[in-house]
Amino acid sequence: MIGKLIDVPRRAVAGLCAALVLACAVLLAAMTDSTMQPLPASAPSGEFSAARARTHLERFATEPRPIGGAAAERARNYLVAQLRAAGLDVEVQRAVGANASTGLASFGLVRNIVATRRGDDPTGTVVIAAHYDSAAMGPGVSDDAAAVAAMLETVRALGDAPLRNDLVLLMSDGEEDGVLGAQAFAREHPLGRAGGVLLNWEARGVSGPSLLFETSRDSAGLVEAYASAAPRPRGDSTMAALYRLLPNNTDFTPLTAAGFQGLNFAYIERSSHYHTAGDSLANLDPGSLQHHGSTMLALTRALGAADLPALRTDHDATYFRLFGVLITYPDALVWPLAGLAVAVVAGLAVVARRRRLLSVPRLVVAAVSGLVPLVVSALLAQGLWELLVAWRPAYDGMGGLLHRPDAFRAAVVAQSGLAVLAWYLLLRRRLGPAALAVGGLAWPAALGVLCAAVAPGASFVFAVPVLFCALGGLVALLVGRPLAGAAALTLGAVPAAMLLSGLARVVLDGMGLALGGAAALVTALLALLLLPLAELPLREPGRSTGRRYGRGAPVRGLRPALTVLIVPVLIAAGLADDRFDARNPGRTHLAYVMDAGTRTASWVSADPQPPAWTRRYVTARDTTALPPGYARGTTLWTGPAPRMDRPAEPRLTVLRRDGETIELRVSAGRAARSLTLRIERPITEATAVTAGAAPVTVRVAGARANTWPGEVRFRGLPDAGARITLRVQGADKVRITAIAETDGLAAVPGFVPRPPELVPATREDGELIAITRTYVV
Numbered sequence: 001m002i003g004k005l006i007d008v009p010r011r012a013v014a015g016l017c018a019a020l021v022l023a024c025a026v027l028l029a030a031m032t033d034s035t036m037q038p039l040p041a042s043a044p045s046g047e048f049s050a051a052r053a054r055t056h057l058e059r060f061a062t063e064p065r066p067i068g069g070a071a072a073e074r075a076r077n078y079l080v081a082q083l084r085a086a087g088l089d090v091e092v093q094r095a096v097g098a099n100a101s102t103g104l105a106s107f108g109l110v111r112n113i114v115a116t117r118r119g120d121d122p123t124g125t126v127v128i129a130a131h132y133d134s135a136a137m138g139p140g141v142s143d144d145a146a147a148v149a150a151m152l153e154t155v156r157a158l159g160d161a162p163l164r165n166d167l168v169l170l171m172s173d174g175e176e177d178g179v180l181g182a183q184a185f186a187r188e189h190p191l192g193r194a195g196g197v198l199l200n201w202e203a204r205g206v207s208g209p210s211l212l213f214e215t216s217r218d219s220a221g222l223v224e225a226y227a228s229a230a231p232r233p234r235g236d237s238t239m240a241a242l243y244r245l246l247p248n249n250t251d252f253t254p255l256t257a258a259g260f261q262g263l264n265f266a267y268i269e270r271s272s273h274y275h276t277a278g279d280s281l282a283n284l285d286p287g288s289l290q291h292h293g294s295t296m297l298a299l300t301r302a303l304g305a306a307d308l309p310a311l312r313t314d315h316d317a318t319y320f321r322l323f324g325v326l327i328t329y330p331d332a333l334v335w336p337l338a339g340l341a342v343a344v345v346a347g348l349a350v351v352a353r354r355r356r357l358l359s360v361p362r363l364v365v366a367a368v369s370g371l372v373p374l375v376v377s378a379l380l381a382q383g384l385w386e387l388l389v390a391w392r393p394a395y396d397g398m399g400g401l402l403h404r405p406d407a408f409r410a411a412v413v414a415q416s417g418l419a420v421l422a423w424y425l426l427l428r429r430r431l432g433p434a435a436l437a438v439g440g441l442a443w444p445a446a447l448g449v450l451c452a453a454v455a456p457g458a459s460f461v462f463a464v465p466v467l468f469c470a471l472g473g474l475v476a477l478l479v480g481r482p483l484a485g486a487a488a489l490t491l492g493a494v495p496a497a498m499l500l501s502g503l504a505r506v507v508l509d510g511m512g513l514a515l516g517g518a519a520a521l522v523t524a525l526l527a528l529l530l531l532p533l534a535e536l537p538l539r540e541p542g543r544s545t546g547r548r549y550g551r552g553a554p555v556r557g558l559r560p561a562l563t564v565l566i567v568p569v570l571i572a573a574g575l576a577d578d579r580f581d582a583r584n585p586g587r588t589h590l591a592y593v594m595d596a597g598t599r600t601a602s603w604v605s606a607d608p609q610p611p612a613w614t615r616r617y618v619t620a621r622d623t624t625a626l627p628p629g630y631a632r633g634t635t636l637w638t639g640p641a642p643r644m645d646r647p648a649e650p651r652l653t654v655l656r657r658d659g660e661t662i663e664l665r666v667s668a669g670r671a672a673r674s675l676t677l678r679i680e681r682p683i684t685e686a687t688a689v690t691a692g693a694a695p696v697t698v699r700v701a702g703a704r705a706n707t708w709p710g711e712v713r714f715r716g717l718p719d720a721g722a723r724i725t726l727r728v729q730g731a732d733k734v735r736i737t738a739i740a741e742t743d744g745l746a747a748v749p750g751f752v753p754r755p756p757e758l759v760p761a762t763r764e765d766g767e768l769i770a771i772t773r774t775y776v777v
Helices: 008-032 050-060 070-085 141-158 180-188 190-194 220-229 237-243 252-257 286-304 331-354 360-369 371-391 393-398 406-431 433-440 442-454 460-479 482-511 513-529 560-564 566-577
Strands: 089-101 104-117 125-131 166-172 197-203 211-215 261-267 317-322 325-330 586-588 591-595 600-605 637-640 651-658 661-667 674-679 683-689 696-699 710-715 722-728 735-743 758-760 768-776
Touching: 008 482, 050 070, 050 141, 050 286, 070 089, 070 104, 070 141, 089 180, 089 683, 089 696, 104 180, 104 683, 125 141, 125 180, 125 190, 125 252, 125 286, 141 166, 141 197, 141 286, 166 180, 180 190, 180 252, 197 252, 197 286, 211 220, 211 237, 220 261, 220 286, 220 317, 220 325, 237 317, 237 460, 237 482, 252 261, 261 286, 317 331, 317 460, 317 482, 325 331, 331 360, 331 433, 331 442, 331 460, 360 371, 360 406, 360 433, 371 393, 371 406, 371 513, 371 566, 393 586, 406 433, 406 482, 406 513, 406 566, 433 442, 442 460, 442 513, 460 482, 460 513, 482 513, 651 735, 651 768, 661 674, 674 722, 683 710, 710 722
Parallel strands: 104 710, 125 166, 125 197, 197 261, 586 758, 591 768
Antiparallel strands: 089 104, 104 166, 211 261, 317 325, 591 600, 600 637, 651 661, 661 722, 674 710, 674 735, 683 696, 683 722, 735 768
16 A cells, blocks of 8 residues: 555665654653652652652561461551551451352451541541552562552651541551451441542552552542542553453452442562562562652542542543553543544545555455464464473463563564564465555454443553554545655554553563463554555565565565574573573472371472472372372372471361351461361351451352362461351261461471572462361261
8 A cells, every 4th residue: 555655765764764753652652651760768758758668668578477477467566656656546457357269268367457547627538558468478578568668658748738538548468368358347347338439559560660450430530530640640441441351359359349439559560579589678679669659649649638529420431641641531432432443444445445455355355364363473472482381391380470571572572573474475465455454454443342342441452543543544545645645654553553562561561471372462463553564665566576475575675584583583582581590580389298197298399390409309299198188180299208296286176067067166276377178078158257356258159179179268367266167068978178387398307498599489388387187077
């Protein structure tokens, strides 16, 4: 299509200019998504300072703080003292939190910190929430201590300045074990049942901007308030729309289910350290802490002074950044915009047909065949991941979240671009450039319509690029001036380059290379949108001389064979660069398991290929020595282990058995933090009661895979134990294996600590001393 407009000698220059413009657009998008410059401790008292917030992290976030542990108690005492010193009313809510998933009932004795500051003339309550517990594998500086420290610095920066609305700071417990603290707050605390505006803060990495990645339903008013108040608003409604379709949750989930309206923030870059010992002060990006805190302070001031009922709306908003500006519009415009994009594409097809640049049959074939490079791109990306795991099995335990993934990410992008280019060159001579270019717009246009129906907040990321690219094509055809046409096509492609490259980057940060097919699909869609610009370095079909490549037109200066070599070169570079060391360690899973009845002890690892250090302990895939119901499938590595003397041992007493109802008294011993019950039969309901806390009941559906089908966990089990009532399906006699769990392996005789290039894996049953006893009820 563009070949009809621009003479051959000027195409190379036009192509270079187009490439530079689009590269600058992608760079601009990346720069506007960067973190903030951290402010020093000497910053004005009314501003948020990452340096001042860091001093709190140095006091309470230097060790793991799992629910029920001594480190969590030390952190809680420090946080309560700081909040009281700031003049807030502080209480510690003690309750049993509960959650259920397939075949599993999770309980935990939580201690939420609830601090309040009364407003002068409240129209409602603003709740700032973050969790102070961490995963057991690391100190959780980013997840989620950074947000907790930001809350303390926000309170300091507010000073005595009046707030119209009530302010509540919720520092929840037990988030890592199933949002237990937030669930207990929403269920039992008066402030949790009263509702209000919620601002929740999280992290899934140790770097990157603080992104608004989730909103409650009908949150257009809050999004507008965020756009106007935040100093550098980041995120887009694609994340919120897609996150609603995923099973993931944070404290935001039970709180909004209880009636809160809210916004959820997180930074997600360098996620290879997520839930590991690498989530530390040394790896925290101070700019991410600054962005978290500056946004938190600005929103606290704005919402603290707002008429909160006036922010309620009956619709959602689409929001995204373009050229550094956060654009928002109501969801009522989603369908018109998606329809307009389709209409402009249709108009482009009509004009191109009248100019005899395409025919309807060729356009249909081009549009339908456009699915091929999309599917191929996704398959190639998933194939790349399988290749990397086969070459380096340690990657499998990292879930695709690698330390130095840039070369591999570039390979995913290159594969997608080459897949689209190969499809284009193979069909270009037969179908014509115009049919392929217009047909290439069909798939992103269709996705814009599909998202309008099922995920409205994500429709813009396809509809807006399609609209501008199609408008650029129309201008190029109608103006009739070669260079003006090239400029129109280039400028029309700028929103596509900015929005879709940003989406691919976020998908790779959030999902990793294990799901690289999603990012590859986005990249291939971008390549389809840029097809008109592919004509710039090409000669018109049938007019060139020299060597031909397949059925496509000759390509001046292009050597496809050498181009394809880019991918293996990038893979080799990635493997050479992404090696494990003390700063970027690998992961390994190891647990100690002893059957208190038989006094048989074993080391257990779920690593596909254990590293040399782990092979000191595990030697074979033989699970016969493990206690009944412990083994998860047949892929575990095991090895003999020394017996421990007087370990924390689980105790289970049957209080009542009435048909399918079993009432138990359970305890885990003084040194153990948690207890797990694995049950030979599926469970449908579980109730937990501890002294001084209200009983909690959850209903359970389904069965656990690769283990005994029913499971109950109680994290932070008090020394006095708990009373557990189960409803168990079928069978007169039921075997139950009780597992007392103690963090760390140092107490095992002969244990040799890990080398610095290894950290514990993120499995919940790793880095534990598990003492079991099996009962027949």
